[in-house]
Amino acid sequence: MLILVDMDGVLADHESKLIQRYRERFPDAPYPRLEDRTTWELTDGYPADKHDAVWEIFSGEGFFADLDPMPGAIEAFRDMAADGHDLVICSAPLVRSRWCESEKRHWIEQHLGTGTARDLVLTHDKTLVQGDVLIDDKPAIVGRRIPTWRHVLVDQGYNRDVELPRIARDWSNWRDVLGRI
Numbered sequence: 001m002l003i004l005v006d007m008d009g010v011l012a013d014h015e016s017k018l019i020q021r022y023r024e025r026f027p028d029a030p031y032p033r034l035e036d037r038t039t040w041e042l043t044d045g046y047p048a049d050k051h052d053a054v055w056e057i058f059s060g061e062g063f064f065a066d067l068d069p070m071p072g073a074i075e076a077f078r079d080m081a082a083d084g085h086d087l088v089i090c091s092a093p094l095v096r097s098r099w100c101e102s103e104k105r106h107w108i109e110q111h112l113g114t115g116t117a118r119d120l121v122l123t124h125d126k127t128l129v130q131g132d133v134l135i136d137d138k139p140a141i142v143g144r145r146i147p148t149w150r151h152v153l154v155d156q157g158y159n160r161d162v163e164l165p166r167i168a169r170d171w172s173n174w175r176d177v178l179g180r181i
C-alpha cells in the first residue's frame with residue numbers, strides 16, 4: 001500500500017516536548033499532563049495567561065528539530081517499509097514558525113534517512129495527496145477533495161471520540177490494524 005504518514009503526534013512526540021519545555025520555562029505554573037490533553041487545541045490545559053508563551057515555545061527555533069520519536073514509531077516505519085509498503089511522510093507545517101519546515105526535513109533525515117526526506121510532502125490540505133492510507137492523529141481531516149486514502153489514527157487523548165481504525169500510541173498493533181484495511 002501507499003501509506004502517507006503524519007509527523008507530529010504520529011512519528012514525533014510534540015506534546016511531550018511542549019510540556020517539557022513549558023515546565024523548564026515555568027517550573028511553578030500549572031501544566032497539563034499528557035492524559036489531560038483531550039482536545040486538539042494546542043493550548044488547552046495550560047493557564048490562559050500562558051497561551052502566548054505556549055505558542056512561542058512551539059514556534060521557536062529548534063523545537064521541531066529536537067522532538068523525540070514517538071515510542072516504537074521509527075521501528076514501525078522501518079518495518080512497514082520492510083513489509084513492502086511505500087511510505088511518504090505528509091505533514092502540515094506550522095506557518096507561524098520560520099524554522100518548522102526545514103527542521104521537519106532535518107528530523108526525517110536524522111531519524112529515517114535522506115531518501116525519506118526527499119519525498120516529504122508539506123501541506124495543510126492532505127486531501128490533495130493520493131494514497132491508500134493516511135496515518136494521522138488529527139481527529140477529522142477535510143479539504144478540497146474527497147480523500148483517496150483511509151484515515152487511520154494514532155491514539156491520542158484528543159482523538160478518542162472518533163471511530164476510525166486506531167494504532168496504539170506506541171505503534172505496537174500497527175500490523176494488525178493495517179492488516180484489516
Ligand SMILES: [Mg+2]
Nearest residue numbers: 006008009137
Ligand atoms: Mg499530527
